[in-house]
Amino acid sequence: MAKILVIEDTPEYIEMLSSLLNEYEVYAAKEGKKGILLAETVLPDLILLDINMPLMTGYEVCRRLKLNEKAHAIPVIFLTANDGSDFEEIGFNLGAVDFISKPFHAKVLKARVKTHIALYQLQSHLQEEVNDKTEEVRKLNHEMTYLAASIAELKSKETGQHLRRVAEFCYLLCKFLGHDEAECEKIKMASVLHDIGKVGISDEILNKPSKLDATEWKMMQSHSLLGYTMLVDSEFALMQLAATIALEHHERWDGKGYPYGKKGEEISLVGRICAVADVFDSLLDRRVYKEPWEEKVVKDYFMTMSGSQFDPTIANLLLENFDMFIYTWKSLNRPKD
The missing domain is CATH 3.40.50.2300 (Response regulator)
Structure with missing residues (x-):
């Protein structure tokens, strides 16, 4: 009625x-x-x-x-x-x-x-009806984004869960920085594509179990610029945000990162957020070239590198909420039934 x-x-x-x-x-x-x-x-x-x-x-x-x-x-x-x-x-x-x-x-x-x-x-x-269709398209876009990024992950023999974990950590860090839900959700989705440039790196380099030589390391570093080039010409704001993250997630607060050696706030906020999220997950995860680090060792690493490798504000947010991030990592790493 x-x-x-x-x-x-x-x-x-x-x-x-x-x-x-x-x-x-x-x-x-x-x-x-x-x-x-x-x-x-x-x-x-x-x-x-x-x-x-x-x-x-x-x-x-x-x-x-x-x-x-x-x-x-x-x-x-x-x-x-x-x-x-x-x-x-x-x-x-x-x-x-x-x-x-x-x-x-x-x-x-x-x-x-x-x-x-x-x-x-x-x-x-x-x-x-419009809202339902819009939500359906949004979910489809999310799945397509994950699918595209998973190609790079499969190529480098890393678990696809790495993408989802990094995205979730970016979302949490964005929330702790005080941004609204819409902004945090955008960063979450864009960060899924942070390593998309790895599709342009040879399997021999990506999956080499020993230390890379100088030439190989230079090739590996090029994945940041490759990812940026793949995404930057998109007309969609989310893809342009993903391009920035792909380019800058290996830059360092002290200017010793790559590809351009940007320093401090010359690096975009999203790049600095993803840098923390990506390293946090990578250290805890098993890779072809290393065993997973213990939680205490990971925490000590971020304490040491805050203000040099990482934006100190963002690194401190991770450290202040370390137990929550560990719990989230374990939850997302849990095998599905």
Whole structure:
């Protein structure tokens, strides 16, 4: 059953509207402030709003409703005994969808109410469908991003879980830095592609169990620039963010990293975040060239390298929440059933 909220200071009109609209679930408030609170709580399909009320006029109520995050989309029909057209112009400018004159003509009232409720429910249904499709596309994009990045991981014989762990650590660090959910989610997805440039490195170098010679090491370092080149020309902001991460996640706070030897805040924040997340996971993980490090050794390493290899603010966030990061690493590293 559709819901209607009547905001009207005259009890007789409230009673009349409730009777005429008895096929709907009708709620009522006798003044503006209570009406706004009720709109937030009930989330009606339509609001019938008197213009001439004490304390707060209908115009002011409408203005506040349209600024309200929960109620802004609910259609508002003004109820008025005013003559002339000026009041209608003001009301439409405030976001009202219609006007009904007092005294009410029952058939006109019912027809307009029915029409606007039907339109609102149709728009809400369409919006839900759009939201569902948008979420479906978002999930597909996420999966495609992971799939693309997994190619590089499989080529270097590293577990695909490395991608998900690094992405999760980037998300956590972004959260601890105080960024909002949307920004943290973007960094999480973009960081999945941090090693995509490895597709351009030979298998012999990627999977060599012994130390790389100078020529091989130079080739290995080129994966940062290769990844950047692969991603930077995308028209999508997420891919451009991923390009920056791919380029800078091996730069160091002290300027001794690669490919450009950037120093301090010359390195983007996302690059500095991923640098910490990537090394944290790599040290704990088994690789062809090393055994996994013990947790205490990893913690000591970050304490030592904070302010030299790593941005001290970000490294300290990792250290302050070290147990949480270890727990997350173990949870994400757990084999699936």
